[in-house]
Amino acid sequence: MSSINLPLILTLAVLVTGLVWLFDALVLARPRKEKVAAVDKQFTGMALETEQQKMAYEDAKSVAAREPVLVEYAKSFFPVLFIVFFLRSFLVEPFQIPSGSMIPTLEVGDFILVNKFAYGIREPITNTQLIPVSKPQRGDVMVFFPPHAPTTYYIKRVIGVPGDHISYINHVLTINGKVIEEKLVAELPAGAPYLRMVKETIDDKTFTAFKHFQPGPLSVRGSWVVPEGHYFMMGDNRDNSLDSRDWGVVSENAIVGKAFAVWMHWDKFFSVPSFDHVGVIK
Structure with missing residues (x-):
C-alpha cells in the first residue's frame, strides 16, 4: 500500500489554512471593516434613488x-480539509x-474501508495511542506499518496475539499447540492446478486462503513466539505473501486500524469500476 505520508500532508494543509483564516480574523479583517464603515459613512444621507447610485455604493462596498x-x-478549503x-x-x-x-479475501484494485478507532484512538502524525478501545483479535484483517518499512501501509491477517506460540510447517498452521484445520474448497484455476483454495477457522472467524500444492519457502517450516505488545501477521495468499514469517512481528504502536469492508473494485485508471466484490471483509 502507499508509502506517501498522507496524514502529515493533510495535517499541514489543515494547519496552514486554519492559521491563514485565524490571521485574517485577528489582523486583516479590521482594516477591511474600517474601509466598509468609511464607505457607509460616505454614502450616508444619499437617497440612492437611481440604479447607478445603488451600483456605485455596492461596488465601493465590495x-x-x-x-x-x-x-x-483558505476559508474555502479549511472546512473541507478539517472534515x-x-x-x-x-x-x-x-x-x-x-x-x-491477501487474495482471495482481497483482490488487487479493491477499495477498502478501515476502522481507525477499533483498536484505539491514535494521534494522526506519530500514531501514538490516545484512548484505548480494544485489542486486535486472531483472524482480524488489519492495516499496519511493518517493522522493515515503517512509513508504508501493509494489510494482512492477525494470526498470533501476544504470548502465542505459532508454527507453520508444510502449510499446517498451529497456534498454541492447536492445529488449525483446513477444508478444501477447490483446486484453482483450471489452467494452474498447483493452487488450492481452502477454508480455515481461527477462533470464531472463518476465511478463505490460497495455498500452492508445493509449499513455498515461507511455508515449509517456521516457529515463533509472539512477544508482548506485538502481533504475528500472515497474508491469505500464503505462498505469495511476505509477512511476519519474513520480516517479523508487528508492534502495537504500528497499528493503523481494522479493515472491515470493500466498497469498490477498480483495476486500472481507464477501466470501469465494479461493485461486484462489495461487502464485509471476513
Missing part, C-alpha cells in the same frame, strides 16, 4: 470588503489494495 486571494482560498482530516484520522480511512498477498 471593493472595501474584498479579501486577499489567499484568505479566500476529511477528522474522518480519516479518527473514524474511517479508505485504502486501495495494490498487491495480491
Whole structure:
C-alpha cells in the first residue's frame, strides 16, 4: 500500500489554512471593516434613488470588503480539509489494495474501508495511542506499518496475539499447540492446478486462503513466539505473501486500524469500476 505520508500532508494543509483564516480574523479583517464603515459613512444621507447610485455604493462596498486571494482560498478549503482530516484520522480511512498477498479475501484494485478507532484512538502524525478501545483479535484483517518499512501501509491477517506460540510447517498452521484445520474448497484455476483454495477457522472467524500444492519457502517450516505488545501477521495468499514469517512481528504502536469492508473494485485508471466484490471483509 502507499508509502506517501498522507496524514502529515493533510495535517499541514489543515494547519496552514486554519492559521491563514485565524490571521485574517485577528489582523486583516479590521482594516477591511474600517474601509466598509468609511464607505457607509460616505454614502450616508444619499437617497440612492437611481440604479447607478445603488451600483456605485455596492461596488465601493465590495471593493472595501474584498479579501486577499489567499484568505479566500483558505476559508474555502479549511472546512473541507478539517472534515476529511477528522474522518480519516479518527473514524474511517479508505485504502486501495495494490498487491495480491491477501487474495482471495482481497483482490488487487479493491477499495477498502478501515476502522481507525477499533483498536484505539491514535494521534494522526506519530500514531501514538490516545484512548484505548480494544485489542486486535486472531483472524482480524488489519492495516499496519511493518517493522522493515515503517512509513508504508501493509494489510494482512492477525494470526498470533501476544504470548502465542505459532508454527507453520508444510502449510499446517498451529497456534498454541492447536492445529488449525483446513477444508478444501477447490483446486484453482483450471489452467494452474498447483493452487488450492481452502477454508480455515481461527477462533470464531472463518476465511478463505490460497495455498500452492508445493509449499513455498515461507511455508515449509517456521516457529515463533509472539512477544508482548506485538502481533504475528500472515497474508491469505500464503505462498505469495511476505509477512511476519519474513520480516517479523508487528508492534502495537504500528497499528493503523481494522479493515472491515470493500466498497469498490477498480483495476486500472481507464477501466470501469465494479461493485461486484462489495461487502464485509471476513
